[in-house]
Amino acid sequence: MALLWRCVIFCLFHPLLYGKPHNIEDLIQNDTGATEKSPLQTISVKDFSWAKGNQTCSQLLKDSKEFLGLLPPSSSWLFRPALALGLLEVGCLTEQDDFFWDLIRDEVESQMFNIMAKQLNGSIHQTTANPHNSQQYMGKLDLLKFNLESLSMNAPSHHKHCSGIQHEEQNVLMKGLILGLHSSLQDAKDHCDELGSVCAGVSSDTLGKFIIVARNGGYIIPHAGSKLWLHHCIGGHLRRRSTDPECHGEQELHIYNVMKKIPIVNGYYNAGSAIYYATQGCTAHAEDRAIEASVDIGYDALFAATGGVSLVISTGVGIAVKPVLKDGIKSAINYFKALFSS
Structure with missing residues (x-):
C-alpha cells in the first residue's frame, strides 16, 4: 500500500510524466528542493x-x-x-x-x-x-x-456553446483529468463533441492513443511528438479587464x-x-x-x-x-x- 501511494504522489507531481519537453536535451541537475544560492552571473551594468x-x-x-x-x-x-x-x-x-x-x-x-x-x-x-x-x-x-x-x-467558467475541434497543433500535449481514451482520432473527436464544454480537447501521446481531457484543470505543455486538437467553445472564464479596480494596481x-x-x-x-x-x-x-x-x-x-x-x-x-x-x-x-x- 505504501508503494502504491508513492507511485500516486510521483505521478501527480512529476512535470515530465509523458516524456521530456520539446527542444530540451537534459534536465537540470540541481536539486529542486535546494535553498542554497548558486553563484550569480557578473553583469556589466548599463x-x-x-x-x-x-x-x-x-x-x-x-x-x-x-x-x-x-x-x-x-x-x-x-x-x-x-x-x-x-x-x-x-x-x-x-x-x-x-x-x-x-x-x-x-x-x-x-x-x-x-x-x-x-x-x-x-x-x-x-x-x-x-x-x-x-x-x-x-x-x-x-x-x-x-x-x-x-x-x-x-x-468561474461559463462556456455556453462549442463549435467543434480546432486544427491540429504539433509538439504540444494537454494534461489533466482524462475523460476518455480512444484508438482513433475521429472517435475521440465525436466523444469530445458529445461532452460539450466539459471537454477541453483531444491530445495524442507518443504511443498513438487519443486522450480526451477535461477543461477544468487542464493545461498544455510543449512535448515532442505529441499533437493537440483544442475544443473551441464560446465563453471562457469571467474576464476582468485591466481597468477593473481588482486588476489595476498603481x-x-x-x-x-x-x-x-x-x-x-x-x-x-x-x-x-x-x-x-x-x-x-x-x-x-x-x-x-x-x-x-x-x-x-x-x-x-x-x-x-x-x-x-x-x-x-x-x-x-x-x-x-x-x-x-x-x-x-x-x-x-x-x-x-x-x-x-x-
Whole structure:
C-alpha cells in the first residue's frame, strides 16, 4: 500500500510524466528542493537611470517591496530576478544591498537571474525573440490563453456553446483529468463533441492513443511528438479587464513603466506579471502582458513557463508549497537555458 501511494504522489507531481519537453536535451541537475544560492552571473551594468522618468529610487523601491508582498510563488520565480536586474540597471540597487538578496532568494531565482544577466551581457540591442516569427506566435495564442485561463483560480467558467475541434497543433500535449481514451482520432473527436464544454480537447501521446481531457484543470505543455486538437467553445472564464479596480494596481504600474524600457528585463518582467494577473482572475490583462512577453522572450519560452506553473495549480497543490513549485517549473527553466545558452 505504501508503494502504491508513492507511485500516486510521483505521478501527480512529476512535470515530465509523458516524456521530456520539446527542444530540451537534459534536465537540470540541481536539486529542486535546494535553498542554497548558486553563484550569480557578473553583469556589466548599463546606465538606464533615465528609465525611472520622474520617479525617485526611494519611491520605486517602496513600490517594489510593497507589491512583492502580493506575489504568489507561481510568478515570483520570474518576477523577482527580473526586478532585481532592472533595479540594478537603473541604479537603484547594488549587489551588496540586502534587498537584492531578498529578491534572489533561492536556486530557481538565481538560475533565472543568471540567464537574464547572460543575455544582457551578450548584446544590449539583441532581442531573444525572432521578429519574423511573431505572426507564428500570434497564431498559437489560443494555446497560451488556455494556460493563462487555467491559472485563473478565482474566475468561474461559463462556456455556453462549442463549435467543434480546432486544427491540429504539433509538439504540444494537454494534461489533466482524462475523460476518455480512444484508438482513433475521429472517435475521440465525436466523444469530445458529445461532452460539450466539459471537454477541453483531444491530445495524442507518443504511443498513438487519443486522450480526451477535461477543461477544468487542464493545461498544455510543449512535448515532442505529441499533437493537440483544442475544443473551441464560446465563453471562457469571467474576464476582468485591466481597468477593473481588482486588476489595476498603481504600485505595479509604476514598476512596469520602468521595467518595460530595459531590454531583456522587460520580457521576463512581463512574463512574471502575466502569470500574476492570470492567478488573480485578470485574464484579459494577463493576455496583454503575455503578448508583450512573447515578442521579447519568445512564445515557446513563455508557453513552457505557463504550462509549468499550471501543473502545480491544476493538481490541486497549494502554490505556497515551494519545493513542489520548483519541480513544476523545472521544464520551463530548461527551456530558457536551452534557448538562450551560447
